[in-house]
Amino acid sequence: MDKPAEAVNKTVNKPDLSSSSYYLNRELSWMDFNQRVLEEALSPDAHPLLERVKFISIFSSNLDEFFMIRVAGLEDQYEAGIQDRSLDGLTPREQIEKIRDKVLEQFHLRNNFFYKEICPELSKHGIDFVEYRNLNSSQKEVLKRYFRHEIFPVLTPLAVDTGHPFPFVSNLSLNLAVELEDLETKALKFARVKVPRILPRLLRLDTIEGFDFGSDRIGLLWLEDLIKNNLEQLFPQMRVVQSHPFRVIRDADIEIEEDEAGDLLETIEQGIRSRRYGKVVRLDLTPSMPDYMKELLIKNLEIHSRNIYEISGALGLSDLMEMMEIEKPELKDPPFAPDNPIEEKAGGDIFSLLRKRDQLLYHPYDSFQPVVDMINQAASDPQVLSIKQTLYRVGSNSPIVKALMNAVEEGKQVAVLVELKARFDEENNIGWARALEDVGAHVVYGFVGLKTHAKLTLIVRREHDKLKRYLHLGTGNYNPFTAKIYTDYSYLTSNEVLANDVSELFNALTGYSRHNSYRKLIVSPVNTRSRIIEMINREIEWHKKEGNGRIIMKMNALVDRKTIKALYKASNEGVSIDLIVRGICCLVPGIKGVSENIRVISVIGRFLEHSRAYYFRNSGMDEVYLGSADLMPRNLDHRVEAMFPIMDKELIEVVKFELELILSDNVKAWEMTSDGSFEKVCKEGSRVNSQKIFLNHASKKKSTGKTLK
Numbered sequence: 001m002d003k004p005a006e007a008v009n010k011t012v013n014k015p016d017l018s019s020s021s022y023y024l025n026r027e028l029s030w031m032d033f034n035q036r037v038l039e040e041a042l043s044p045d046a047h048p049l050l051e052r053v054k055f056i057s058i059f060s061s062n063l064d065e066f067f068m069i070r071v072a073g074l075e076d077q078y079e080a081g082i083q084d085r086s087l088d089g090l091t092p093r094e095q096i097e098k099i100r101d102k103v104l105e106q107f108h109l110r111n112n113f114f115y116k117e118i119c120p121e122l123s124k125h126g127i128d129f130v131e132y133r134n135l136n137s138s139q140k141e142v143l144k145r146y147f148r149h150e151i152f153p154v155l156t157p158l159a160v161d162t163g164h165p166f167p168f169v170s171n172l173s174l175n176l177a178v179e180l181e182d183l184e185t186k187a188l189k190f191a192r193v194k195v196p197r198i199l200p201r202l203l204r205l206d207t208i209e210g211f212d213f214g215s216d217r218i219g220l221l222w223l224e225d226l227i228k229n230n231l232e233q234l235f236p237q238m239r240v241v242q243s244h245p246f247r248v249i250r251d252a253d254i255e256i257e258e259d260e261a262g263d264l265l266e267t268i269e270q271g272i273r274s275r276r277y278g279k280v281v282r283l284d285l286t287p288s289m290p291d292y293m294k295e296l297l298i299k300n301l302e303i304h305s306r307n308i309y310e311i312s313g314a315l316g317l318s319d320l321m322e323m324m325e326i327e328k329p330e331l332k333d334p335p336f337a338p339d340n341p342i343e344e345k346a347g348g349d350i351f352s353l354l355r356k357r358d359q360l361l362y363h364p365y366d367s368f369q370p371v372v373d374m375i376n377q378a379a380s381d382p383q384v385l386s387i388k389q390t391l392y393r394v395g396s397n398s399p400i401v402k403a404l405m406n407a408v409e410e411g412k413q414v415a416v417l418v419e420l421k422a423r424f425d426e427e428n429n430i431g432w433a434r435a436l437e438d439v440g441a442h443v444v445y446g447f448v449g450l451k452t453h454a455k456l457t458l459i460v461r462r463e464h465d466k467l468k469r470y471l472h473l474g475t476g477n478y479n480p481f482t483a484k485i486y487t488d489y490s491y492l493t494s495n496e497v498l499a500n501d502v503s504e505l506f507n508a509l510t511g512y513s514r515h516n517s518y519r520k521l522i523v524s525p526v527n528t529r530s531r532i533i534e535m536i537n538r539e540i541e542w543h544k545k546e547g548n549g550r551i552i553m554k555m556n557a558l559v560d561r562k563t564i565k566a567l568y569k570a571s572n573e574g575v576s577i578d579l580i581v582r583g584i585c586c587l588v589p590g591i592k593g594v595s596e597n598i599r600v601i602s603v604i605g606r607f608l609e610h611s612r613a614y615y616f617r618n619s620g621m622d623e624v625y626l627g628s629a630d631l632m633p634r635n636l637d638h639r640v641e642a643m644f645p646i647m648d649k650e651l652i653e654v655v656k657f658e659l660e661l662i663l664s665d666n667v668k669a670w671e672m673t674s675d676g677s678f679e680k681v682c683k684e685g686s687r688v689n690s691q692k693i694f695l696n697h698a699s700k701k702k703s704t705g706k707t708l709k
Helices: 005-013 026-042 049-079 092-124 137-154 223-228 264-275 291-301 317-325 341-346 350-356 369-380 399-409 426-439 496-510 528-546 561-572 633-637 649-663 690-704
Strands: 127-129 158-160 174-182 188-194 202-204 218-222 238-250 280-285 308-310 359-363 384-391 413-418 442-444 456-463 466-474 486-493 522-524 550-555 576-581 598-603 612-616 623-627 639-645 669-672 678-680
Touching: 026 049, 026 092, 049 092, 049 238, 049 280, 049 317, 092 127, 092 308, 092 317, 137 223, 174 223, 174 291, 188 238, 202 223, 202 317, 218 223, 223 238, 238 291, 280 291, 341 350, 341 359, 341 369, 350 369, 350 466, 350 486, 359 369, 359 649, 369 384, 369 399, 369 456, 369 466, 369 486, 384 399, 384 496, 399 413, 399 426, 413 426, 413 496, 426 442, 442 496, 456 496, 466 496, 496 639, 522 528, 522 633, 528 550, 528 561, 528 612, 528 633, 550 649, 561 576, 561 598, 576 649, 598 649, 612 649, 623 649, 633 639, 649 690
Parallel strands: 127 218, 280 308, 384 413, 413 442, 550 576, 576 598
Antiparallel strands: 158 188, 174 188, 174 238, 202 218, 238 280, 359 486, 384 456, 456 466, 466 486, 522 639, 550 612, 598 669, 612 623, 623 639, 669 678
């Protein structure tokens, strides 16, 4: 029997969701995100002046890391002759070329704005960037003495000739390439001087004894400018012909063959040491550097011309972060003291509070201190038998780790999974792992081939001859410092079903358990993708019946093709989908017949949007999952992640309200268009700055005790 005409047309018109035209490039999407970071510096009314400088630093630091990891990977693929195409159909070489074009545009925009807009504004507020050549003779004399006593002793000039091979240039190092003339032989020589990172990159001239800079003004001089103009002290009997700065970015992705590693901790330590020796993926230099110097660097650093970036002005503007130490409160964000909603309610006994009701914290608006207090109370409580915890990025001087060490000393059984492979935090984590082992904690390093990214704490307490378990489940790291600048959720509960799941997960992490079925917890790499797609498909079925399907997802990145296909399918069926994606988003909204019911926004503001939240209307039986996982293949297939449901209906409403508030932002939000670009959300009606509203309400909540609803 022939199909009805309507069915035939529906089949014919059905889009091919595998087409590369429906996906954005992951790397270029990340660069668009970093552009939005830069825009926070460019907008005069976005932030106080020094905060705008901070965003230039963040943009620059982000880009360095992007080259160290992502561009380095593309370079490896290209050099290996790999022609595999990305989601949007680009080869590694095509991606490298597009990245280069975009980076050059961004560098020009950043520097043009910094020197022509921000520096004059800083000067109006008494902060001056100074060039050595513009100083008077008496000022230069003071700096010569300062150089001799404070800088000269830590410099190591390295000659390059037949007896001195080209020196190794370490990752992220700033250097001076120096041309010299021997005064006796008139022969030209080449040397390299490294700008030491142990010294401040920006010298405060107004703090140098004897330097007259005028009252109430702050003078800043780039360290390399001072070194460059005093090179003759390093090279007596030589004439300094010229010198030019250059900066090197190397491949910093540690590759570890875990199956062959007898001692993972020792292997990671070796990897950290080898990171500084990775191949060069970017060479920054100034346009004034002569061609022969460029050729010398190209040859000795073994790079291609595509790796060279000519940048006017100072190199390595990530060091502008040092300016945040300047005492000019009027040029910074107003200080903020987060609310501690648990302190008064708990009355010093958080376990008693959690037996009555679950607690939800939204950092940084809610203090991270209750989480620290929970571990501290567990450490000293004689009824607590054991504490189990995962640690991914804890930072230095961690009160969490110190609490765990105290717990061991108090006789508790403490088991900690320390993720040694947390990129760029390996050294910190190795130190903490050893410190925990030294006091007698059980320390494990997770699964071979998988990073453990889940944020979990399990506390076992004896109560009335029974064992009671308490949980902290989070979307962010156990790091009190980042908890002040990242938005994240902390869920504190004594729910037995969740406790059983977390216990099973810890058994899998620390032992040989191959548990792969959880009651409420969603776990990567076990079932995160399948459960998310299952809930998307469930929403489609409810929408077919009731016509009001709704999905809200908030995450850092959306890359996974299978999940994107499921969202496209839901959009085609009429489900309303709102996506809050801070960074990479490979899904394209607003395509007719594919994604016209999907809206994508990105919020860039004072705090880094880091929380992950997944909401499904579910026919009025609202479900909210929070957790550590973004929707990327690495999080779904190559990491241990945990997503957990909010069990309390009132707390579900709180999260839903907070998501809706973010979606209404028309000050800090950017919206993706159907061509994949982002535009600032139109400011129609009253201004809604979601982060500012959360901040203001947190301040009011401290005095009234009322939650934002």
